[in-house]
Amino acid sequence: MGGAWIGIDTGGTFTDLTLATVPEGQYWFHKVPTTPDDASVGILKGVGELLELANIEASDVAFICHGTTLATNAILEGKWARTGLVTTTGFRDILELARQRRPSFFNLDIPKPVPPSLREDRLEVRERIAADGEVIASLDEEAVKCAVRRLRDAGCDAVAICFLHSYANQEHEKRAADIVREVWPDAYLSTSSDVLAEFREYERFATTAVNASLLPVIDRYLERFEKGVERLGIKAAPRIMQSNGGAVSPAAVRVKPVNTFFSGPAGGIIGAAQLGIEAGCPDVITLDMGGTSTDVALIKNGVPGKKDVREMAGFPVRTRTLDIHTIGAGGGSLAWIDPGGLLKVGPRSAGSKPGPASYGSGGELPTVTDANMVLGRLNQKALLGGRMPVYPDLGRKAIEEHLCGKLGMSLERAAAGILEIINVNMMGAVRVISVEQGEDPRRFALMPFGGAGPLHVCDIARIMDIPHVFVPQRPGILSSLGLLHADTQGDFSLTRLVRAGEDSLGKLDDAISQLKERGREWLRTERLDGANAVYSWAVDLRYLGQNFELSAALKSERIDPAELSRLVEGFHAAHEQAYGYRMADQPVEVVNVRLNLNVPRPVPPALSAASKAGSVDAAVLDTRQVWFHETGFVETPVYDRAEIPLGAEFSGPAVIEQMDATTVIPPGAKVANDRFGNLMVQIPSTASAGGKE
Secondary structure (H helix, E strand, O other): OOEEEEEEEEOOOEEEEEEEEEOOOOEEEEEEEOOOOOHHHHHHHHHHHHHHHHOOOHHHEEEEEEEOOHHHHHHHOOOOOOEEEEEEOOOOOHHHHOOOOOOOOOOOOOOOOOOOOOHHHEEEEOOEEOOOOOEEEOOOHHHHHHHHHHHHHHOOOEEEEEOOOOOOOOHHHHHHHHHHHHHOOOOEEEEHHHHOOOOOHHHHHHHHHHHHHHHHHHHHHHHHHHHHHHHOOOOOOOEEEOOOOOEEOHHHHHHOHHHHOOHHHHHHHHHHHHHHHHOOOOOEEEEEEOOOOEEEEEEEOOEEOEEOOEEEOOEEEOOOEEOEEEEOOOOOEEEEEOOOOOEEEEEEEOOOOOOOHHHOOOOOOOEHHHHHHHOOOOOOOEEHHHOEEOOHHHHHHHHHHHHHHHHOOOHHHHHHHHHHHHHHHHHHHHHHHOHHHOOOHHHOEEEEEOOOHHHHHHHHHHHHOOOEEEEOOOHHHHHHHHHHHOOEEEEEEEEEEEEOOHHHHHHHHHHHHHHHHHHHHHHHHHOOOHHHOEEEEEEEEEEOOOOOOEEEEOOOOOOOHHHHHHHHHHHHHHHHHHHOOOOOOOOEEEEEEEEEEEEOOOOOOOOOOOOOOOOHHHHEEEEEEEEEOOOEEEEEEEEEHHHOOOOOEEEOOEEEEOOOOEEEEOOOOEEEEOOOOOEEEEOOOOOOOOOOO
C-alpha cells in the first residue's frame, strides 16, 4: 500500500497528526488545539493543514487512522444517550445490586455510580434460560413488544437486551432483537450475547448497557468525521483505533463503541513497542502525559500487557484492552488548596478551553504548565515551534494570586511544589503497572511521550531510582505515529464452564468452531482477506470453585488430551507465580475460550533521523535560568533537538526543545543521541546524588 498514510490522535488539549509517504519514508508532523465541543472540527482543520504542509493531494491519501477518547469522555462526563434495558423477570435491579459492595468500605456517604440505564427505563419480560443453555421458560414476545413501545414513547434513544445466561443460548436475545427492529426500526440496539458472550451477569449487563448508551454518541461523531474526511477529498475509508491495539472500520465501532475506551493511548503503546524493538530496548515503561491525563503501560520483550476488564465511571466493562493505567495528571491539571490548607494538583484540568493561564486563552487558575513556565523549563516566548505564543507573566500571576498568599510560600517554592506533587502522583501510576504486578521498574527504561512527558520523566526516574530514560525522536506525537503501525484486530470470547478433562473436549471444540465462525463473519464485514489472518487462541482457567481465572495461550485451534494436560500444568505454574501457591490435587476448570484475529498491515517506513555534522555545541540555541530539584535555579543551555548530531554525547543540566515537546535533563545526567535520533539518558542514582530541597 503506497501513497500517504495519516495518523490522528485527539487528546484533551491538543490533537496530534502524522503523515508518512510510502515507500519514500518522508514524515510530516502537526499539532493543533483540540476543539472540545466537536473534536472532528479540529481534526479536519489539522488534516487540511498537514496536507498543505506536506504538499500532498488529498486523493493521494491511502490510509487514515484515528485514535479518539470520545467514548471515555462521554462515560466519565455522563454524556451518554438515554438507554432502555429489556431483561429477564427478576433482574431489573442488577446494575444497582452489582456485587453488593460499596465504592468505599469505610465511607458511607459515597453514592454508587449512576447506571447508564435508569431504573424507570429498565423493563422485565418473561423468559428463562438455564446455565447450560436449556430453555426453561419461553420468551413472552408480546411483553417484549410492549416494553419496546414504552421505551420508545418515554424518549429513550437506545435499547440494551440482557437476558439471563444468554451466553449459553442466544435464541431469546436474537428473537427480542428482531422484535425491536420490527417495532422501532430506528432504535440503537445492543444485545449482551453480541457484545459479551461471557458469564457473570453483572459484568455482562453493565458492559452491554454502557455499549448501548454510547451507540448514538459514537454514530453521530463518526458521521461528522467521515463526511468531513470525504469533503477534504480523501477517498480512503478511515479506520478507528481500538483499545486492543488494532484498527477497524467505523462500522465495527458503531456496533461496539466500548472497544474504543483506550483508543488514543493505544496508538502510543503500539508505537512505543515498535521503537523499543528497533532501538534494542524492548523492555520499557511508557509515560504518556498530555494536557489532561497521564497513561502508563508496561511493555516486556516488545509485547504490551493486556487486560480483559476495566472500570469505567464505576462500572466494569469487559473488553480486551492494552493494560493502560490512567490518572488525572497532565499539563493542564489545576493546582488548588484543599480545606485543610494543603496544596493539591489535579485531577481537574483546564483542558484546551480555557487552558493554562500561560497560554493566554482566558485561563486564570494555576496549572502544571504554568509551574513549568515559571521555573524556566518551557520556552518563555512560544511553543509548537514558534506557532503558539505564550505569556509567562500570566502564569506567574495565577500562582501568586491563587496559591502563594494562602500557602505562605514564595513563587519559586509554590511552583516547585506543584511539580513535586504531580511527579509523585505519576510515580504512583508507574508503581501500579510495575511493582504491583511483580515487576521491578528499575529493570525497564522509562519512555516518555505526549506533549508533557519529557518535561517530567527524568524527575520521576530520579524518584524511583530508574537508571535509564528513553526519549523517542518525536515524543509529542508518538500516539499519532503509532497509529500508522496498527494492524486490524478483532477479539471474540465465549464462556464454556467445563472441567479440564477429556470428556470436555467436545464442548471446547464446539466453542472454538463458534468463535471461528464469528471471526470469519467479522472478516467479511470488515472486507478483509482471510488468507492473511492470524488466529490466536487462548483459554481462561481456574481451580474449581474459584471466582477468578488466569489466561493461557493454545498452541493451535485443536485441543487434544496432550494439549489439555500442558494447559493444566501451565496453569498450576502460573497460579503459583501470581499468588504464591499451587493446588495440584484440585480440579481445574475451563471458563472462557478466546480468539484474537489479527490481519497484518504493511509496516510503515522507519522514522529516519537527520545526520548532523559538527559539534553538539552548535545545537545550543540560548541559555536561561532553569529550576532543578538538585540545584534550584541554574543557567542552563537550551538545545534545538533537530540540530543535535547523531552519536553526540553531553551532560545535564540541559533543556532540549522541538516542535512537539520539551525534554528537561537534570544536572549530572548523561545523554546520548543514538543512531535513530532517540535520546538515551542515564540518570544518576539517588544514593550518590545530593539535592537541594
